[in-house]
Amino acid sequence: MDGLSGTHTSPADRRRPGPIVKAAVLVLALALLVFVGIRLYAWSEQAREARVVVLVNSWNDVDHSGFTPKLRELGDGFRVDAACRKPLNELLEACREAGFDPVLTAAYRSREEQQALFEQTVEGLLGQYGGDRQAAEEAAERAVARPGASEHELGLAVDLESRDGRSEPMYQWLQENAWRYGFILRYPRGGEEITGEDYTPGHFRYVGMSAAGQIYALQITLEEYMGMFFSESAQIIFE
Numbered sequence: 001m002d003g004l005s006g007t008h009t010s011p012a013d014r015r016r017p018g019p020i021v022k023a024a025v026l027v028l029a030l031a032l033l034v035f036v037g038i039r040l041y042a043w044s045e046q047a048r049e050a051r052v053v054v055l056v057n058s059w060n061d062v063d064h065s066g067f068t069p070k071l072r073e074l075g076d077g078f079r080v081d082a083a084c085r086k087p088l089n090e091l092l093e094a095c096r097e098a099g100f101d102p103v104l105t106a107a108y109r110s111r112e113e114q115q116a117l118f119e120q121t122v123e124g125l126l127g128q129y130g131g132d133r134q135a136a137e138e139a140a141e142r143a144v145a146r147p148g149a150s151e152h153e154l155g156l157a158v159d160l161e162s163r164d165g166r167s168e169p170m171y172q173w174l175q176e177n178a179w180r181y182g183f184i185l186r187y188p189r190g191g192e193e194i195t196g197e198d199y200t201p202g203h204f205r206y207v208g209m210s211a212a213g214q215i216y217a218l219q220i221t222l223e224e225y226m227g228m229f230f231s232e233s234a235q236i237i238f239e
């Protein structure tokens with residue numbers, strides 16, 4: 001006869017976790033899952049942001065940028081990289097809400113299209129430079145960038161114009177607000193020596209919210225931003 005019946009628990013039973021322990025383990029596991037999920041999301045966001053912070057200019061070639069555009073249709077035959085399609089539409093919408101009439105005149109350009117545009121610009125400038133092709137090419141480089149040096153080949157740059165002719169106030173609005181959508185005025189007035197390009201009020205470049213916010217707040221160019229944050233040898237001193 002076994003007198004230990006009823007409330008008796010065997011050693012095996014005692015090793016089984018009680019309901020409180022089980023609940024605690026479940027809560028911990030859930031917390032860990034949430035934490036890992038948040039970290040993964042943050043990393044993917046950072047990776048998304050970092051992907052578009054690419055420097056292309058006359059001495060940093062598209063081919064060496066390591067950037068491959070994921071082209072998406074914008075309508076009217078224009079294409080941009082997937083990262084800036086939505087922000088661009090939001091920027092244009094906000095610009096319209098502010099009372100302006102922006103129109104997109106350029107977005108992604110293939111190497112061939114950039115080549116054709118460059119040659120057409122050189123031809124147009126030849127007369128102005130008395131047939132001096134080298135001088136015309138240098139001027140064209142400052143105006144539209146030579147093939148392989150244009151941000152339009154990244155699909156991260158757009159040219160905007162005003163349909164109703166009120167260019168100045170619209171460009172002013174864009175300069176002050178584009179950063180909210182991840183865009184910067186890429187070739188600002190006074191930045192010609194740093195960017196290598198003439199002041200271009202309608203050329204906006206997508207660099208993501210974080211970089212755009214800092215570039216706007218510090219009133220610097222993308223070259224200076226890259227020098228500050230991405231190159232150990234470069235130093236920018238603000239007075």
Ligand SMILES: [Zn+2]
Nearest residue numbers: 157158159203
């Ligand atoms: Zn442009």
